[in-house]
Amino acid sequence: MENHILSIGGGNMGSAIIGGLLAKDYRRDRIAVVDPSAQVQSKISDDFGLNVQPSCREIRDGEIVLLAVKPQIMQPVVKELARLISTQRPLFVSIAAGITTTQLRRWLNADVPIVRVMPNTPSLVGHGAAAMFATASVRDDERRSAEAIMGAVGLAEWVEDEALLDVVTALSGSGPAYFFLFMEIMEDVAVELGLGRSIARKLTIATAHGAALLAQDSTFAPSELREQVTSPGGTTERALDILNSGNIRGLIREALKGAHCRSSELAIAADADS
Numbered sequence: 238m239e240n241h242i243l244s245i246g247g248g249n250m251g252s253a254i255i256g257g258l259l260a261k262d263y264r265r266d267r268i269a270v271v272d273p274s275a276q277v278q279s280k281i282s283d284d285f286g287l288n289v290q291p292s293c294r295e296i297r298d299g300e301i302v303l304l305a306v307k308p309q310i311m312q313p314v315v316k317e318l319a320r321l322i323s324t325q326r327p328l329f330v331s332i333a334a335g336i337t338t339t340q341l342r343r344w345l346n347a348d349v350p351i352v353r354v355m356p357n358t359p360s361l362v363g364h365g366a367a368a369m370f371a372t373a374s375v376r377d378d379e380r381r382s383a384e385a386i387m388g389a390v391g392l393a394e395w396v397e398d399e400a401l402l403d404v405v406t407a408l409s410g411s412g413p414a415y416f417f418l419f420m421e422i423m424e425d426v427a428v429e430l431g432l433g434r435s436i437a438r439k440l441t442i443a444t445a446h447g448a449a450l451l452a453q454d455s456t457f458a459p460s461e462l463r464e465q466v467t468s469p470g471g472t473t474e475r476a477l478d479i480l481n482s483g484n485i486r487g488l489i490r491e492a493l494k495g496a497h498c499r500s501s502e503l504a505i506a507a508d509a510d511s
């Protein structure tokens with residue numbers, strides 16, 4: 238029997254996950270949504286044929302409560318939900334960036350199982366990359382349920398130490414922006430060199446997409462794939478030599494370390510503040 242899922246928030250991420258679950262044949266009658274926005278209510282009803290309640294009146298035993306509201310309102314929203322838990326044992330799955338399980342447990346005022354997820358924006362098109370951390374009381378069947386939810390919108394992997402979600406934030410959380418920057422620069426330079434904007438953008442996007450698919454399908458590591466397309470004395474070699482002489486590896490290393498450090502700082506500050 239599929240668990241009943243209650244999504245608190247039906248905005249970008251909530252609706253992407255609901256859409257992903259329905260596309261994977263999750264039973265419609267096993268999904269409920271709470272969202273006060275009239276616009277979201279009619280969108281979810283039109284897109285998925287689901288009724289949306291403006292507020293949460295009940296949390297059932299065994300239910301999976303997906304916390305999909307913005308981090309800045311998570312505290313009041315979760316404190317309100319805490320009043321609906323007495324003897325029930327729901328599983329909370331939070332996708333909010335930077336909200337720790339320590340904060341959630343404190344706001345819920347109960348030792349309920351919690352899965353904290355660090356997703357990324359490509360989840361919105363079903364190609365997300367998420368890592369998940371489970372608190373000690375999460376059972377194996379609940380882990381599988383959380384995996385099925387995030388697996389509906391892309392890759393979902395576990396980390397066994399919550400602090401590693403700061404590494405994940407630096408890698409896949411912020412990662413799409415690094416690739417967007419690379420794509421932005423490639424497109425702009427191609428235009429500078431005479432190509433039209435539209436064709437430059439299409440070729441850039443198709444190249445990024447194709448490179449990612451090739452890396453995914455191949456048995457070779459990205460470094461080997463790079464070597465395979467780099468002929469001695471050729472154009473790729475010239476470009477890579479210039480990138481290396483500008484210390485691209487050092488720059489990317491510093492960028493990810495900076496993002497990692499910032500993510501840890503924000504988590505520590507949040508645990509101290511709330």
Ligand SMILES: NC(=O)c1ccc[n+]([C@@H]2O[C@H](COP(=O)([O-])OP(=O)(O)OC[C@H]3O[C@@H](n4cnc5c(N)ncnc54)[C@H](OP(=O)(O)O)[C@@H]3O)[C@@H](O)[C@H]2O)c1
Pocket residue numbers: 245246247248249250251271272273274277292304305306307308310314332333334355356357358359361
């Ligand atoms: N977007 C992404 O790609 C992305 C990536 C990584 C992580 N996340 C995380 O995902 C979470 C959701 O982000 P999002 O982009 O989906 O936000 P969003 O589009 O703003 O959706 C949140 C929804 O929650 C609704 N809401 C407000 N108060 C509520 C309440 N008391 N009960 C139920 N719903 C309520 C909001 O309604 P109103 O608009 O009327 O307030 C809104 O429709 C965030 O915590 C974010 O950190 C998002």
